Structure formats: C-alpha cells, structure tokens
Amino acid sequence: MRLECEVRVAGRGLPSAGLRGPGRPARALLSLGRAGGGGGPCLLVSTARQRPGTRFQLRENIEQLFTKFVEEGKATLRLKEPAVDVCLSKANASQLKTFLSAVKLAHRGTDEATFPLSTLVPPRASEVEKPKTRMTIMSKRDYPLTRNFPYSLEQLQASYCKLARIDMRMLGLKSLRKLDLSHNCIKKLPETIGDLVFLQELNLQDNHLESFGTTLCNSTLQKSLQSLDLSQNKIRALPVEFCQLQELIHLKLDDNLLVQLPFRIGKLSQLRFLSAARNKVPFLPSDFAKLSLDNLDLFGNPFEQPKALIPDIQLKIPLTLLEYSARATLNYRIPYGCHILPSHLCADLDMSKTCQCGRACLRCFIQTTMMMNLHSVAHTVVLVDNMGGTEAPILCYFCSLTCYSQFLDRHAQSIR
Known part of the structure; x- marks a missing residue:
C-alpha cells in the first residue's frame, strides 16, 4: 500500500538537545509492507533525494495518531522508537484515511492471513519525483x-x-x-x-x-x-x-x-x-457608471448619438399595483427570494432599473441616453474612435415625469 504526500520527520528529542529541527516538508512516497526476511510491518518513507528511504517499525510502535485535520489531507504518526513524529500533509483525504486504517492494523500486529502485506522495495525514480504542476x-x-x-x-x-x-x-x-x-x-x-x-x-x-x-x-x-x-x-x-x-x-x-x-x-x-x-x-448599460477601473478599452464600437429629447416612455399613470409593490421592495431593501416569491417575480426584481434620483423602477419608466466621459469610471481609457473621443452614450432611467423634467432642466443649462 502506498501514499503520495508531503512528509516532515521531526525528532522529539532535538529541542531539548539544542539541535535544529527538520527543514521544510519534502514530497515523498509512503509504502506500507513487510521488511525482507520475514520481518514485521514497516513504514518506508522515500524521497527524491533518498530513494531507498527510511524504515520505521510499526508493530506496537505507535504512541499516538493525530487525525484532527485528516479531511484536509494532514495527519501525524508519533512513534515510540525512534522518538519521532512523521508529519503528513497535502495528501488525498480518502487515500489518507485508508492508509491510516492500515497503519493501525499493522500497529496491532494483525495476523498476516487477514492483513497481507507485500515485501518493501524502494520506489522507482519517477514515483518520487516532484509532481508536475x-x-x-x-x-x-x-x-x-x-x-x-x-x-x-x-x-x-x-x-x-x-x-x-x-x-x-x-x-x-x-x-x-x-x-x-x-x-x-x-x-x-x-x-x-x-x-x-x-x-x-x-x-x-x-x-x-x-x-x-x-x-x-x-x-x-x-x-x-x-x-x-x-x-x-x-x-x-x-x-x-x-x-x-x-x-x-x-x-x-x-x-x-x-x-x-x-x-x-x-x-x-x-x-x-x-x-x-x-x-x-450601441450604448452602455446604466450600471456601467458604478464601475471603478484601472484600464478600459471600448474602441471600435458603433456608439449611437444620445437622444435625450426623444425618450422611450414606458410610464403608466397611475402605476400598477405590481410596480408599486416592486418599488417598495427594492427601495426599502426588503429581502426576497424564490422561497418567498414566484421565480418570475424574482427575475423581474433582479432586472430592475435605477432612476437618476436613486430610487428603483421595474416596468414603468422613462428611458433615454446621454453622453458619459469614460474617465469617470476608468483611470486609463483607450480612445473610443479615431477622432480622439473618450465619451460614450449610456442608458438613463427615470421613475417619474418629475425626475425626467429635472434632468431636462439640467441638460438645458449645460448646453447654455
């Protein structure tokens, strides 16, 4: 039985002796089997630098198994002799669980007929090489x-x-x-x-x-x-x-x-x-104004000239009950979801528009376009055409005639 993972062997007596501990974990292949000549079950830890590996006896030699983080592919085998901790990491979680179960059986000295193990042999070089990433x-x-x-x-x-x-x-x-x-x-x-x-x-x-x-x-x-x-x-x-x-x-x-x-x-x-x-x-969505970019490139799109004075009026007076309810839900930030409302209503709410005043509207609105300087949303802007422009038309929505009238007043003043 074999397991690929990263291994760090830490001697528990090193700190008290004033010696340095082990270095970083190394990629290794762990093999579980029997030593040659009829020996007991052993754990063989092989790395690319030391392919023959280091053997550790397992029968009645495990002091403790640390498996709290086994789901993350981590575990530690604390051995009695020698006094070392074999720390495993970056292992496949399911394979690690199976391997640890076999280690427990080896520690208990389970009969060879019920727990057969093959003779340990050093792995091939390709089996312990660093995995290709x-x-x-x-x-x-x-x-x-x-x-x-x-x-x-x-x-x-x-x-x-x-x-x-x-x-x-x-x-x-x-x-x-x-x-x-x-x-x-x-x-x-x-x-x-x-x-x-x-x-x-x-x-x-x-x-x-x-x-x-x-x-x-x-x-x-x-x-x-x-x-x-x-x-x-x-x-x-x-x-x-x-x-x-x-x-x-x-x-x-x-x-x-x-x-x-x-x-x-x-x-x-x-x-x-x-x-x-x-x-x-032809134009940018109204939500585009919320972006905060470092670099923006919209060159070569057939942007249309804005038509602020020729709006698309979808406004109904008085507003429908659906519109009133949708606006209240969005403006007061009332939670909604498919567990509360029918899915088609949730889809409609997700597609709501935002008026220039900040309030929401659903199906009753006035739509028009206006020019936006792209530098307002991006630090670096690639010219949108060969004429050196950095402006593009953006959709605007208005929830009422009042909001649209105020927009027209501001537009007229800007022209003057």
Whole structure:
C-alpha cells in the first residue's frame, strides 16, 4: 500500500538537545509492507533525494495518531522508537484515511492471513519525483491522446491543437488554477468547468464560442475566477447571471458580436481591466457608471448619438399595483427570494432599473441616453474612435415625469 504526500520527520528529542529541527516538508512516497526476511510491518518513507528511504517499525510502535485535520489531507504518526513524529500533509483525504486504517492494523500486529502485506522495495525514480504542476502544448501533434494529464497540474495550456470541445480529462484536474485553451475550435463550454474549484484564470481567446452558460455563472467560479478572456469568439450576449462572477479582475471581450454589455455589470466590484473593443455595442448599460477601473478599452464600437429629447416612455399613470409593490421592495431593501416569491417575480426584481434620483423602477419608466466621459469610471481609457473621443452614450432611467423634467432642466443649462 502506498501514499503520495508531503512528509516532515521531526525528532522529539532535538529541542531539548539544542539541535535544529527538520527543514521544510519534502514530497515523498509512503509504502506500507513487510521488511525482507520475514520481518514485521514497516513504514518506508522515500524521497527524491533518498530513494531507498527510511524504515520505521510499526508493530506496537505507535504512541499516538493525530487525525484532527485528516479531511484536509494532514495527519501525524508519533512513534515510540525512534522518538519521532512523521508529519503528513497535502495528501488525498480518502487515500489518507485508508492508509491510516492500515497503519493501525499493522500497529496491532494483525495476523498476516487477514492483513497481507507485500515485501518493501524502494520506489522507482519517477514515483518520487516532484509532481508536475505546469504543462504547455502548442500543437495538435504534441497533444496527449494515449496518456493522461498529470493529476497534479495547476497550469495547463493547450493552444493551436484544433480542439472542437474541451477534453473531459482536463475537468478532472482538481488542482487546476490556470487553463489556457486559446486558438482552438471550441464551440460550447461544458457545465462541469464549474467543478474546478481553484480555477482563477480561464483563457478561451480565438475559439468558436457563441455563449457563456448561466450554469457556469452559478458555479464555484463565482468565488475563484479572477481572469476571463473570451475575445475573438462569436458571442452576441452574456446572461444577466454573468455578473455573479464577482471576483473578476480582468475581463476581455474584444472582437465578438456583442450588441450589449451585461445589464448588471456594476456588480463586478473587483473588476479593474475591461476590454470590449470591436463589438456592436450601441450604448452602455446604466450600471456601467458604478464601475471603478484601472484600464478600459471600448474602441471600435458603433456608439449611437444620445437622444435625450426623444425618450422611450414606458410610464403608466397611475402605476400598477405590481410596480408599486416592486418599488417598495427594492427601495426599502426588503429581502426576497424564490422561497418567498414566484421565480418570475424574482427575475423581474433582479432586472430592475435605477432612476437618476436613486430610487428603483421595474416596468414603468422613462428611458433615454446621454453622453458619459469614460474617465469617470476608468483611470486609463483607450480612445473610443479615431477622432480622439473618450465619451460614450449610456442608458438613463427615470421613475417619474418629475425626475425626467429635472434632468431636462439640467441638460438645458449645460448646453447654455
């Protein structure tokens, strides 16, 4: 029986003798078996520097097992002779539990017929080498078809491999933090990408994607994903749920077919770098004004001229009961959810608009556009056109005729 983990062997007599303790944990392979010549059960700790390993007798030789953090892949074996603590970490939790159960049986001296153990032999060099954490594949010829990806990978790049879909073997790499699948032919993203709980960077540049699923937006990516590159694809719109990826810092949407940016983009409070150049966005969502960016690039979008005096009036007087109720719920910040309200009403509340006065409106509003200087939301702004402009039209909503009239007065004064 074997277990891969990090090991630190600490002598309990060292501090009292004035000697230095052990160094940092080393990657090791633990083997449980019998010593040659019919010896009792032993624990063999082998590392890359010391492949033959160090043997420790186990029969009636364990003073105590510390397993409080076994779910985190940590445990400590305190031996009687020699007086050392074998500290284990970064082990697979389920494999560690099985290994510790076998160690207990070896300590009790269980009969060999019921607890058979093979003779200990030193591991091969490849078995104790430091696990591979990075892998780069830059051509279809080099793509592994007959062998698996190393389970320990934290960074994986597979570009220019003509992949039509994401390899399901990649989705089993639970330690993955960076996944680069740029310059392929991927058309659809599997929902199970959301199972990569440590994924921080996802690069899907230059593929054939047409959407980014709501399931991914509701997955564990909400808490992990910090950088997302969807540039050079065929995406027309992003779902409202996209703005639940609230840990995003870098977002690239260049060279798509976007006709609008996410409605609730202001919820991306951590976002610092946004690039959505060369799309088909005519105006920015009202939530855009809530962003606080370091760098912004919206070059090459067909921004429309604002029409402050030609509003889209969706106002009904008197307001409907639904509108009154929705405004009260939002303005007084009354908690709501699918356990309280029907799901379609929750969806409507999530899509509410905010008036210039700060109050909410649902379906009854006046909509218009006005120019916004992009320097008000970003420190560095790439020019939006070849004329040197840094302004773009942004949607504005008004909850009443009074608010709209006040806006027109301010607009008239600014023109003067």
